[in-house]
Amino acid sequence: xxxxxxxxxxxxxxxxxxxxxxxxxxxxxxxxxxxxxxxxxxxxxxxxxxxxxxxxxxxxxxxxxxxxxxxxxxxxxxxxxxxxxxxxxxxxxxxxxxxxxxxxxxxxxxxxxxxxxxxxxxxxxxxxxxxxxxxxxxxxxxxxxxxxxxxxxxxxxxxxxxxxxxxxxxxxxxxxxxxxxxxxxxxxxxxxxxxxxxxxxxxxxxxxxxxxxxxxxxxxxxxxxxxxxxxxxxxxxxxxxxxxxxxxxxxxxxxxxxxxxxxxxxxxxxxxxxxxxxxxxxxxxxxxxxxxxxxxxxxxxxxxxxxxxxxxxxxxxxxxxxxxxxxxxxxx
Amino acid sequence: xxxxxxxxxxxxxxxxxxxxxxxxxxxxxxxxxxxxxxxxxxxxxxxxxxxxxxxxxxxxxxxxxxxxxxxxxxxxxxxxxxxxxxxxxxxxxxxxxxxxxxxxxxxxxxxxxxxxxxxxxxxxxxxxxxxxxxxxxxxxxxxxxxxxxxxxxxxxxxxxxxxxxxxxxxxxxxxxxxxxxxxxxxxxxxxxxxxxxxxxxxxxxxxxxxxxxxxxxxxxxxxxxxxxxxxxxxxxxxxxxxxxxxxxxxxxxxxxxxxxxxxxxxxxxxxxxxxxxxxxxxxxxxxxxxxxxxxxxxxxxxxxxxxxxxxxxxxxxxxxxxxxxxxxxxxx
Ligand SMILES: [Zn+2]
Ligand SMILES: [Zn+2]
Numbered sequence: 094x095x096x097x098x099x100x101x102x103x104x105x106x107x108x109x110x111x112x113x114x115x116x117x118x119x120x121x122x123x124x125x126x127x128x129x130x131x132x133x134x135x136x137x138x139x140x141x142x143x144x145x146x147x148x149x150x151x152x153x154x155x156x157x158x159x160x161x162x163x164x165x166x167x168x169x170x171x172x173x174x175x176x177x178x179x180x181x182x183x184x185x186x187x188x189x190x191x192x193x194x195x196x197x198x199x200x201x202x203x204x205x206x207x208x209x210x211x212x213x214x215x216x217x218x219x220x221x222x223x224x225x226x227x228x229x230x231x232x233x234x235x236x237x238x239x240x241x242x243x244x245x246x247x248x249x250x251x252x253x254x255x256x257x258x259x260x261x262x263x264x265x266x267x268x269x270x271x272x273x274x275x276x277x278x279x280x281x282x283x284x285x286x287x288x289x290x291x292x293x294x295x296x297x298x299x300x301x302x303x304x305x306x307x308x309x310x311x312x313x314x315x316x317x318x319x320x321x322x323x324x325x326x327x328x329x330x331x332x333x334x335x336x337x338x339x340x341x342x343x344x345x346x347x348x349x350x351x352x353x354x355x356x357x358x359x360x361x362x363x364x365x366x367x368x369x370x371x372x373x374x375x376x377x378x379x380x381x382x383x384x385x386x387x388x389x390x391x392x393x394x395x396x397x398x399x400x401x402x403x404x405x406x407x408x409x410x411x412x413x414x415x416x417x418x419x420x421x422x423x424x425x
Numbered sequence: 426x427x428x429x430x431x432x433x434x435x436x437x438x439x440x441x442x443x444x445x446x447x448x449x450x451x452x453x454x455x456x457x458x459x460x461x462x463x464x465x466x467x468x469x470x471x472x473x474x475x476x477x478x479x480x481x482x483x484x485x486x487x488x489x490x491x492x493x494x495x496x497x498x499x500x501x502x503x504x505x506x507x508x509x510x511x512x513x514x515x516x517x518x519x520x521x522x523x524x525x526x527x528x529x530x531x532x533x534x535x536x537x538x539x540x541x542x543x544x545x546x547x548x549x550x551x552x553x554x555x556x557x558x559x560x561x562x563x564x565x566x567x568x569x570x571x572x573x574x575x576x577x578x579x580x581x582x583x584x585x586x587x588x589x590x591x592x593x594x595x596x597x598x599x600x601x602x603x604x605x606x607x608x609x610x611x612x613x614x615x616x617x618x619x620x621x622x623x624x625x626x627x628x629x630x631x632x633x634x635x636x637x638x639x640x641x642x643x644x645x646x647x648x649x650x651x652x653x654x655x656x657x658x659x660x661x662x663x664x665x666x667x668x669x670x671x672x673x674x675x676x677x678x679x680x681x682x683x684x685x686x687x688x689x690x691x692x693x694x695x696x697x698x699x700x701x702x703x704x705x706x707x708x709x710x711x712x713x714x715x716x717x718x719x720x721x722x723x724x725x726x727x728x729x730x731x732x733x734x735x736x737x738x739x740x741x742x743x744x745x746x747x748x749x750x751x752x753x754x755x756x757x
Contacts, residue, residue, distance in 0.1 A: 094463050129462035131426050273719070273737065273753075275607030275730040375725070387605070391737050391753065393707070398607040398730030405605065405723050407749060410742060417739060421723065 096216055099123045099188045100245040104252055107136040107190055108409040111255065111420065115297050115365055116140055118256035120191045122149035127184035132156050143167045146193055146203035150174055150210060157181045171201050175209050183211040190249045192221035193229035204229035214239040218249030251408050258383060265366040266384035273391060275398030277371045286413040287388040292319040295326050300363035304370040305332025314342035325349050329360055372399045385421045428548055431455045431520045432577040436584055439468040439522055440741040443587065443752065447629050447697055448472055450588035452523045454481035459516035464488050475499045478525055478535035482506055482542060489513045503533050507541050515543040522581045524553035525561035536561035546571040550581030583740050590715060597698040598716035599707065605723060607730030609703045618745040619720040621651045628655040632695035636702040637664025646674035657681050661692055704731045717753045
């Protein structure tokens with residue numbers, strides 16, 4: 094199989110953690126042994142936890158030596174690998190969707206890790222242009238490691254784009270729960286897996302934007318009760334009218350700021366925003382909302398479907414038992 | 426990576442040719458070299474052409490020796506491999522979604538091919554219970570090849586199920602072209618890639634079933650003009666009323682039988698049937714229609730969506746530029 098095949102595996106693994114890695118970018122990494130056998134397909138999963146490369150090297154070593162007992166703390170894995178890799182990954186090959194980092198942040202630089210384990214080639218999807226992280230490829234090249242750039246660059250850019258938008262000030266996306274035939278309202282559409290994933294997203298975002306009509310009709314809580322110890326997001330009710338029944342559960346959630354306004358510019362004070370709603374919101378999306386995430390049930394429902402005229406581009410889909418979700422980018 | 430990972434690659438490759446292989450089943454095959462590197466991911470693509478195993482062995486040999494010039498005729502590849510494999514695939518490993526065949530049909534038996542090239546292990550998803558083909562695993566075992574059964578058996582069964590239904594008398598599925606928000610009518614929904622794929626399916630089926638209302642409103646041709654030399658399917662117009670304007674293009678297609686009836690039992694005289702239609706057909710599907718194939722555009726459209734109450738199970742999805750299609754099974 095060619096480089097595209099392995100880079101695709103890394104990209105798809107990383108997409109599973111899109112948004113969940115904030116304030117870090119979603120990154121995937123695949124490691125092949127010296128004979129070209131796949132040892133690991135991993136991703137960065139959460140800020141403060143191991144980078145994609147560290148997870149992939151760890152998994153690869155576990156495959157080659159199942160007796161190796163890794164420390165439970167993610168921040169000790171890097172040092173453990175440096176001490177115990179035992180040249181098992183000598184002349185292996187790595188595929189990374191983003192140039193490996195070269196700076197000491199919460200974790201030591203991944204480029205250095207790849208050098209230390211004796212990797213012979215690193216295939217990079219997208220060049221890291223950030224001042225903090227760039228230089229990983231140079232560090233590798235100086236160690237005589239073969240570096241290849243630009244494999245599936247467009248798909249790697251798509252994966253990184255939400256993070257780049259966030260870095261420039263704001264990343265906003267619309268989340269919809271939908272039946273196969275476009276029904277988004279009138280009762281619960283999606284299953285528990287989908288709703289748990291939505292609660293995970295709510296924990297990561299800075300602001301949840303919701304239409305005034307949805308608040309009045311659905312009387313939602315908009316919390317993160319389906320996941321443990323989830324932080325509840327601030328709420329922006331997009332509405333001209335200021336009067337809402339304050340017994341609607343969302344107003345009773347602790348440690349939450351609720352803004353009621355139709356001044357969409359206020360939203361851009363927040364960097365990572367998820368819009369939740371239906372037809373009204375889809376047809377009145379601010380132009381800075383760039384992506385749509387659709388959670389889909391696998392049933393046709395006998396209710397009115399959402400109506401709109403919006404062109405989108407499919408980026409990634411993921412199956413969860415009898416539901417699936419798809420990330421789309423809105424075409425301008 | 427474990428057996429599931431590689432079997433999944435074989436399954437997904439085979440699904441791309443679902444229906445197109447008729448009257449043969451869809452089968453996929455992955456070959457790893459002796460070190461576990463993926464050499465090929467292939468499928469059976471068309472009846473009379475090479476089986477999945479032959480395609481996979483051919484591709485694997487091409488990877489290992491790019492100078493090997495294979496004959497263009499598919500029926501000569503088997504013999505060519507036997508003569509020229511040069512032990513390049515000694516101790517390699519194969520994943521096959523269906524037990525390799527052991528009979529001399531249009532092509533010699535695949536089990537024998539795997540034996541001849543010196544493969545050391547064959548992982549089989551689904552046991553072939555047909556009188557004609559069964560015995561492949563025994564042939565392999567007698568040659569001291571390691572045989573493993575039942576990896577991702579359920580997914581391998583799903584892949585094979587349309588063929589098994591067809592063998593028992595009838596496989597019928599509903600094809601829909603749909604926008605993201607469930608619009609299926611009122612003009613062209615899907616792109617040229619989707620429509621070409623539909624024409625490929627029309628070439629393979631024995632009967633195309635369409636609702637009377639769709640015939641009157643859309644005045645379709647229902648031919649295979651988007652692919653070269655396509656055979657045009659017989660048509661069954663599902664309608665109580667017998668009177669149709671015979672200038673509707675479908676009546677003018679040569680070498681075609683058109684039946685107009687509301688006796689759904691007549692359809693079961695045909696073994697492989699595709700239903701094309703919209704809301705009316707979906708809500709009046711005969712109970713022997715077991716699957717739904719949805720071609721999806723990537724746009725929300727400002728028209729009325731299809732309405733129904735049907736639960737389905739997602740089996741496989743495939744991207745085609747800005748369209749994608751998904752195979753579903755109807756839940757009973
Ligand atoms: Zn890093
Ligand atoms: Zn065969």
